[in-house]
Amino acid sequence: MSNELKLERPLVVFDIESTGIMPQRDRIVEIAVLKVFPDGRTQNTVRRLNPEMPIPPGATAVHGITDDDVKECPVFSLIAEKLFNYINGCDLCGYNITGFDIPMLEAEFKRAGFEFKVDDRKVVDVYNIFCKLYPRTLSAAYEFFCGKELEGAHGAAADTAATFEVLLGQFAKHPELPRDPGGLAEFGDLLGADAVDRTRRFKWSGDEVVVNFGKNAGRTLKELAANDPGFLRWIVRxxxxxxxxxIANDALLGKFPVRKTTQNESQSES
Known part of the structure; x- marks a missing residue:
């Protein structure tokens, strides 16, 4: 399988599922490792872990792992030494591992008393390779969907005309796409159902709004308004x-976002 892959040392391809996206607060609930050796041999391991915290419904909706699934599983600290030794001296590979999986793994190892470094490893991020092979510029999209080169790129008139042509080209290549603005907006929403604002500074955790950045990540808006209003004032300034x-100013006034019930949730409750 790896005839075209030239390895000097083992390559560890791994993926992590977790309780969320904040390394300092969230925990790993599953880690899968594919170890590829220079001679072409491979080893597969998958381990589920007890995160020692409730798995939010939003996370379960992504990976399908519930609290009951992991309640009898070991915690990370119990498998840390074996995992650390298993991937020691290996290069790393994954999809968006530089942005998510590596920071999560570093944080878990640190809590378990191990210093996990990537400085002396080659890190192959397949997501980054994908982005370089298929640029997300309007010119690249125009060439892909319309089959021609965009002339006058970065001119407002040319860009708006090209954008509409790209949309029509997407319809032609993907007949499954919705044809109405509402359906297209929903299909193209990359923020996810847990986003409170367009920049994802706040997100939903159940029915509570929590901070999604910095040292206060994971703290609820209500708790901050009651005990640390200075942080919210800083946001406002x-x-x-x-x-x-x-959102921050309303919280200082005692007004907080209310999560809207989706159509699917309404149907499941009825």
Whole structure:
């Protein structure tokens, strides 16, 4: 399988599922490792872990792992030494591992008393390779979907005309796409159902709004308003979007976002 892959030492391809996306707060609930050796041999291991915290419904919706699934599983600290030794001296590979999986693994190892470093390893991020092979510029999209080169790129008139042509080209290549603006907006929403604002500075955790950045990540808006209003005042004074500032200012006044019930949730409750 790896005839075209030239390895000097084992390559560890891994993926992590977790309780969330904040390394300092969230925990790993599953880790899968594919170890590829220079001679072409491979080893597969998958381990589920007890995160020692409730798995939010939003996380379960992504990976399908529930609290009951992991309640009898070992905690990370019990498997840390074996995993650390298993991947020691290996290069790393994964999809968006530089942005998510590696920071999560570093944080878990640190809590278990191990210093996990990537400085002396080659890190192959397949997501980054994908982005370089298929640029997400308007010119690249125009060439892909319309089959021609975009002339006058970065001119407002040319870009708006090309954008509409790209949309029509997407319809032609993907007949499964919705044809109405509402359906297209929902299909193209990359923020996810847990996003409170467009910049994801706040997110939903159940029915509570929590901070999604910095040292206060994971703290609820209500708790901050009651015990640390200075942080919210700082947001209002700083370079955040007007939407984020409005949420923080409302919280200082005792007004908090209310999560809307989706159509699917309404049907499941009825």
């Amino acid at each position: 700083s370079d955040f979007s007007e939407e984020v500032k409005s």
